[in-house]
Structure formats: C-alpha cells, structure tokens
Amino acid sequence: MPLLCLIAIVGAFAGYPNSWVHFPPLALLFPAALGLMAFRAGSAAQAFRWSLLTGTLAHTACLYWVAGPVAQYGGLPWWLALPCPLAVSLVMGSYSAVFGWALHRAARRLSPSLLCLFAGLLWAALEQTGSWLFSGFPWFTLSVSFAPWPLFIQTASMVGAYGLSGLLVILVTSFLLWNTARSSRVIALGLCLLIVGFGAYRMAGFAPSGPEKQIALVQGNIDQSQKWEAAYQLETVRKYLNLSRKALAEGETRHQRRPATDLLIWPETSMPFYFQDAGVFGTQVREFVETTNVPLILGAPAYRETADFEFNFFNRAFLLTPGIDAPQWYDKVHLVPFGEYVPLNDWLPLEKLASGAGDFHPGTRLHPLEARGMRLGLLICYEAIFPELTQKRVSNGADVLVNISNDAWFGRSSAPFQHLAQTRMRAVEQCRWIARSTNTGISAFIDPLGRLVASTPLFSDEVLTWTVKPVHVTTFFHDAYRWLYNGIYAMAGLFLAWVILGPAVRRS
Numbered sequence: 001m002p003l004l005c006l007i008a009i010v011g012a013f014a015g016y017p018n019s020w021v022h023f024p025p026l027a028l029l030f031p032a033a034l035g036l037m038a039f040r041a042g043s044a045a046q047a048f049r050w051s052l053l054t055g056t057l058a059h060t061a062c063l064y065w066v067a068g069p070v071a072q073y074g075g076l077p078w079w080l081a082l083p084c085p086l087a088v089s090l091v092m093g094s095y096s097a098v099f100g101w102a103l104h105r106a107a108r109r110l111s112p113s114l115l116c117l118f119a120g121l122l123w124a125a126l127e128q129t130g131s132w133l134f135s136g137f138p139w140f141t142l143s144v145s146f147a148p149w150p151l152f153i154q155t156a157s158m159v160g161a162y163g164l165s166g167l168l169v170i171l172v173t174s175f176l177l178w179n180t181a182r183s184s185r186v187i188a189l190g191l192c193l194l195i196v197g198f199g200a201y202r203m204a205g206f207a208p209s210g211p212e213k214q215i216a217l218v219q220g221n222i223d224q225s226q227k228w229e230a231a232y233q234l235e236t237v238r239k240y241l242n243l244s245r246k247a248l249a250e251g252e253t254r255h256q257r258r259p260a261t262d263l264l265i266w267p268e269t270s271m272p273f274y275f276q277d278a279g280v281f282g283t284q285v286r287e288f289v290e291t292t293n294v295p296l297i298l299g300a301p302a303y304r305e306t307a308d309f310e311f312n313f314f315n316r317a318f319l320l321t322p323g324i325d326a327p328q329w330y331d332k333v334h335l336v337p338f339g340e341y342v343p344l345n346d347w348l349p350l351e352k353l354a355s356g357a358g359d360f361h362p363g364t365r366l367h368p369l370e371a372r373g374m375r376l377g378l379l380i381c382y383e384a385i386f387p388e389l390t391q392k393r394v395s396n397g398a399d400v401l402v403n404i405s406n407d408a409w410f411g412r413s414s415a416p417f418q419h420l421a422q423t424r425m426r427a428v429e430q431c432r433w434i435a436r437s438t439n440t441g442i443s444a445f446i447d448p449l450g451r452l453v454a455s456t457p458l459f460s461d462e463v464l465t466w467t468v469k470p471v472h473v474t475t476f477f478h479d480a481y482r483w484l485y486n487g488i489y490a491m492a493g494l495f496l497a498w499v500i501l502g503p504a505v506r507r508s
Helices: 002-015 024-040 044-062 064-073 084-107 112-130 142-146 156-176 182-205 230-255 280-292 381-385 387-395 415-430 481-501
Strands: 213-219 263-265 296-305 311-320 328-331 369-371 374-380 400-405 434-438 444-446 452-455 462-468
Touching (some): 002 024, 002 044, 024 044, 024 084, 024 156, 084 112, 112 481, 142 415, 156 415, 230 462, 311 369, 381 400, 381 415, 415 434
Parallel strands (some): 263 296, 374 400, 400 434
Antiparallel strands (some): 311 328, 444 452
16 A cells, blocks of 8 residues: 555656656646555455555645745744645645545456446546535646646537546546456446547647737736835836837737737736825836737736725736726636635634735636737636636627736746646636736647747736737537536535445456
8 A cells, every 4th residue: 555655646746747847647646645545455444544644745745835835925934834735735636535545345246347437537527526616726626737738628519527536536437447358448448448539539620710919918927016115106017018029029020910919918916005095106007008909917905995985805817908998807806716805704813915915805807808809818827727617707798718827826836837837627527718928937828729829938027919819609518518617516426425325236
C-alpha cells in the first residue's frame, strides 16, 4: 500500500499541470493506484483509510501553492498557513476515500465489465459533487490534466469534463482488470479508439464560419502588494493606457484597417478604485475609449447602496462602448471563499485576501455584454473552472467567452498553469473562443477546440492580439447538459445501491 500511495502522489503531481514537469498520462496513475488499493485491501474500512490518505497527499502535492497567498495576503503566520493546503486536500481526499471504499465493495458484487462502468460513473459523480459541495472547488478534475493535448479532450464536447474523467477511469479500471475477463480488454481498446478517434475527427472537421473580430488583451503586470495603494493608482491607469495604445498600433499594422481592434480587454480589478464614481482616473479611461473608438472591458470593484443606507460591494467587469455614456456590466456570481469573503468571519481569525473593498456580494445578472456584433459571456477569475457557469453564459446567448483574472496571488507556482488548463476545458465543452486577460499571466486566446493559439509568459508587461470568430452552434454536451448531469448521479446511485444491498453477480 505505501508504494501505491507514492505512485499516486507522483502521478498526480507530474500528470496535472505544473510549472516544472507535466506529462498528462501520468495523472492516470492516481486512479489506478486507488483502484489497486481497493482491490487489494482486506476490508472496506482499510480501503477507505488508504484511499483517504492517498487522495489527501496527492491533492496536497498539486495544491501546495495555497499556502503562499494565505500567508502573504491573508494575515496568517507561516506556521498556520503551511497546513492550509493539507486542510483543503483533506476535503478533496474524502472523495477519493469514498471511491476506494465503494470500489472495494463493488469488486465483490459486480462483473468486470460492470465494475469498470461503476468506477467511471462514481468518479464522475464525485467530481460533480466537488463542484458544489462546500461552495465548490472542482480544481482537481482528472480530464483537465490532458488539456495541453487537445486531441484527447475533444470528447468533452459530448460528455463534459466530468464525463471525460469518468471515461478515463473506466479505461484505467479496464486495464487493471485486463487479465480478469475478455470484456475488460474490449472496453479498454474500445475507449482508446473512441477518445483518440473522436478527437481526430473533430479536430480535422472543425471549420468555424462567420465574421472575424480582432481582440486585444492587456497584461499590466501590476504588483499585487502595491496595486491597492492610492499612490500607485495613477501609475496603474497610465500603464494600462500606454499598453493599450501599443496593442491598437500593433493591430493596425497587422490588419491595415482602422480601427483594427474590435475590443480591448483589461484584467480583473485592473482599476483598483471605484470606477463607477466620477473621478480623474476614470475620466482618462473614458476619454481614451472615445478617442480610439474601441470598446473596452475592464475590472474594478463596485458598490450599491441598500435601502438601510449600507453598501453591498461587487467584483465587477465594466464594458465601455464609444458614444454610450452608461457602461454595461457584469458582477461576479461565484465568489472565492477567503479571497473575496470570509465564511464564518465571526469565528475564523482570517483576513480577506482581496483588499480595497468590504466583503463582496455575488451578482445576479448572467446576460452577455454586447460589443461590435459579439455577445460576450463574462467569467471572472476562477468562475472559469465551473462548467455550469459557462453553460449558463452560452445558454443566455454568449458567442464569445471572456475570462478576466488576477492570478498574481499565486506567484510563480503551478496554480496559473492549472487555472489555464481548466479554462481550456470550457472552450471544448461549449465550442467557444475564450479571450483570457490576466494581471500577471497567463493571458491567452483559446480556440473552440481548446488549443492555445497565443499566450503570454508570467510576470511581464504584455499585449496580445488575435482574430476570433463568434460561434453560434452548440455542442451535444451543451444541449444535453441537464440530462448528463442528472444521469451520472442517477446511474452511479443505482450502482451504489446494488453494491451495498444487491447479491453478487457471476463474474464473466
């Protein structure tokens, strides 16, 4: 068991995106080790304990970076911050424990083919649960490990990221049972052909049509420890305006038309002040939009006064349109615990990581923002890791997705690479271009096949322009989203009930 635990940890770390070494197939060692533990355990309790330990340590290896922002920006001393990745991973490791326990029970009651199917359904159901339980944190989705290899993730357009994770676990389990029954070998070979064959078919046949729109991303690279200080506000505004002028000049040279750029995008909280108020900084930005005649998306904190003369604060994206005084806007609906609000703040001795405003409130408006013939579905920061949020944007008519983020919190850790990989899965699930503008990187353009067509390095001043095409067709995953989501739970639940209560099935 200890060797399997070590294999799982190494596989998870090296197979999931990180800043040192990444080889996606190694991620499959994680469910493979859990499966072998379940099969070899002497009891369901032993399978549960070893799977809990293994899952917790494997997640900790990938989420080590949590300690950094908690210590640097959350006000905790390092001796309290260092255990935080372990605490988060313990919650996520509990899903591994359920998987190991159930698989041990299932191995005694199900035939090899049904055991493979049950393993995949249970894994997918547990990943879905992780997207909403305790406010949701679906960061460690197995299929995301393959995001840098677009050929292997196209099936997500049919079954979603969680469904693809389930297929990968079915594949792993069938290899574990390779010598047990012929059906396991058939399943393994069939799934390999399905995943690779469908990926090749979709990538070869994809040819989007429609008008071209040029978008420019601006990466300001503003120091997180200084951005909220009033003395740096003017410098921040000037920097973004100068980089934007550079982006527009490059766009004109590239396309030889005026205006060459249809949309400028600045990152989340790029303006570290209340942009909605009248002021000299906001006026400079509005005059820039009018002068250049180019729409601009920017991030800034916002507020609304309530009936009892209190204030609700929001993490907002503004869309400024030339010739229109009132900006369009979108407020972040899924907030980061401890980053944008502190749960149980009367009991926990923690500060909110995001400065400059009180605890944020979630927004309620999900409609797209419209600019130059594009319907833009906004995703602020880690909203891009939730498939259901992207689903809602496209359901409301978004034909281009925009992700603005500030990953400066994470430093030069693996987190920016993991965040980007999650975002690439959303492009495949919904068949939409994603324009991703971040403060310190990684800013990127992601095509509807999840390919990274252009990106920036970390911690540098950058501008990035690319031509995208709004997409209006929807994927099978989008159309069948509710059926797939509920179906995974229903089938996993039926199998689980059989595993607990039903008789053993003859193995064949």
